[in-house]
Amino acid sequence: MNTHDHSCSTCSGHSHPNIPEPHFRPLPGTGTPVIELQGVSFAYDDREVLSSVDLKVSSGDFMAVIGPNGGGKTTLVKLILGLLAPKAGTVRVLGADPLSVRPAVGYVPQHALIQPSFPVTVHEVVLLGLRRKGDLFSTGRWPGYRARDKAKAMETLRMVDMAELATRRFDALSGGQKQRVLVARALVSDPALLLFDEPTSNIDPQGKVCLFDLLSALSSSITIVMVSHDLISASTRISSVAVVNRTLIQNQSRELTPSMLELIYGTHDASCPLDTYIREMSSIFGQAGPRGSI
Numbered sequence: 207m208n209t210h211d212h213s214c215s216t217c218s219g220h221s222h223p224n225i226p227e228p229h230f231r232p233l234p235g236t237g238t239p240v241i242e243l244q245g246v247s248f249a250y251d252d253r254e255v256l257s258s259v260d261l262k263v264s265s266g267d268f269m270a271v272i273g274p275n276g277g278g279k280t281t282l283v284k285l286i287l288g289l290l291a292p293k294a295g296t297v298r299v300l301g302a303d304p305l306s307v308r309p310a311v312g313y314v315p316q317h318a319l320i321q322p323s324f325p326v327t328v329h330e331v332v333l334l335g336l337r338r339k340g341d342l343f344s345t346g347r348w349p350g351y352r353a354r355d356k357a358k359a360m361e362t363l364r365m366v367d368m369a370e371l372a373t374r375r376f377d378a379l380s381g382g383q384k385q386r387v388l389v390a391r392a393l394v395s396d397p398a399l400l401l402f403d404e405p406t407s408n409i410d411p412q413g414k415v416c417l418f419d420l421l422s423a424l425s426s427s428i429t430i431v432m433v434s435h436d437l438i439s440a441s442t443r444i445s446s447v448a449v450v451n452r453t454l455i456q457n458q459s460r461e462l463t464p465s466m467l468e469l470i471y472g473t474h475d476a477s478c479p480l481d482t483y484i485r486e487m488s489s490i491f492g493q494a495g496p497r498g499s500i
């Protein structure tokens with residue numbers, strides 16, 4: 207488990223000593239397919255945004271999905287969640303139809319889906335991740351929270367180092383603190399797969415380091431797929447990378463191949479370790495990378 211010795215307003219800046227061993231669903235054996243897309247195409251109306259996409263994410267992977275704005279990353283995430291159906295091809299998650307395994311997938315969206323003025327506490331936001339059959343969302347009746355659900359939500363807040371703020375209103379948190387709470391909401395149902403869409407939007411640089419430390423610690427227990435523009439923080443932790451720009455190219459290592467670079471920027475004739483690429487881009491464009499993003 208990584209440690210960090212910096213001070214950070216997002217977490218307490220220690221090495222997450224409170225993180226209990228996560229009780230996630232047992233990882234399928236290493237190498238078992240967790241996500242499989244074969245020949246997937248998708249169009250909004252008649253405009254095709256993904257074309258013949260193949261993707262395989264295996265148990266234990268920590269994959270970054272990168273690509274230019276509008277390249278189809280969020281659409282890909284929605285297909286994996288079963289929120290969109292492919293026009294062609296197949297999407298399998300944990301060997302099944304995505305909607306049927308939805309409870310086994312923790313999702314942290316690009317934008318917090320919680321209205322800023324909604325008077326909900328940190329603890330209650332995490333409890334929202336434990337929606338069950340028969341609850342308010344399916345019956346219209348409010349059954350109240352069960353004691354064991356409340357305890358589970360507190361345990362998950364401890365994992366992300368946010369238990370001390372459990373009673374604070376969610377809208378009174380910083381961007382990085384909100385993100386950690388949303389991670390807890392995604393983790394509280396013990397998912398086998400964690401999907402992040404732009405996990406570091408609205409977080410300051412130190413908060414990003416803390417968040418990636420947390421993800422790095424979690425990645426030994428759970429398969430993680432992260433759509434991100436912010437590869438500087440992620441680069442040392444991820445195990446594989448995929449580039450999406452209408453089509454998709456994946457690499458089981460952290461190297462961006464010439465064809466991946468070409469898919470992002472146009473012609474490239476040499477492969478590039480991801481760390482080198484980011485270092486060079488950072489020196490030219492500053493820490494945010496080219497145009498503020500990959």
Ligand SMILES: Nc1ncnc2c1ncn2[C@@H]1O[C@H](COP(=O)(O)OP(=O)(O)OP(=O)(O)O)[C@@H](O)[C@H]1O
Pocket residue numbers: 250255273274275276277278279280281282
């Ligand atoms: N609901 C929608 N209806 C029509 N077109 C859409 C819809 N959602 C996305 N698009 C279009 O589909 C393309 C891919 O969008 P998507 O959000 O998947 O890209 P992205 O790679 O996640 O972009 P970004 O990095 O800017 O978040 C874009 O051209 C976008 O304008």
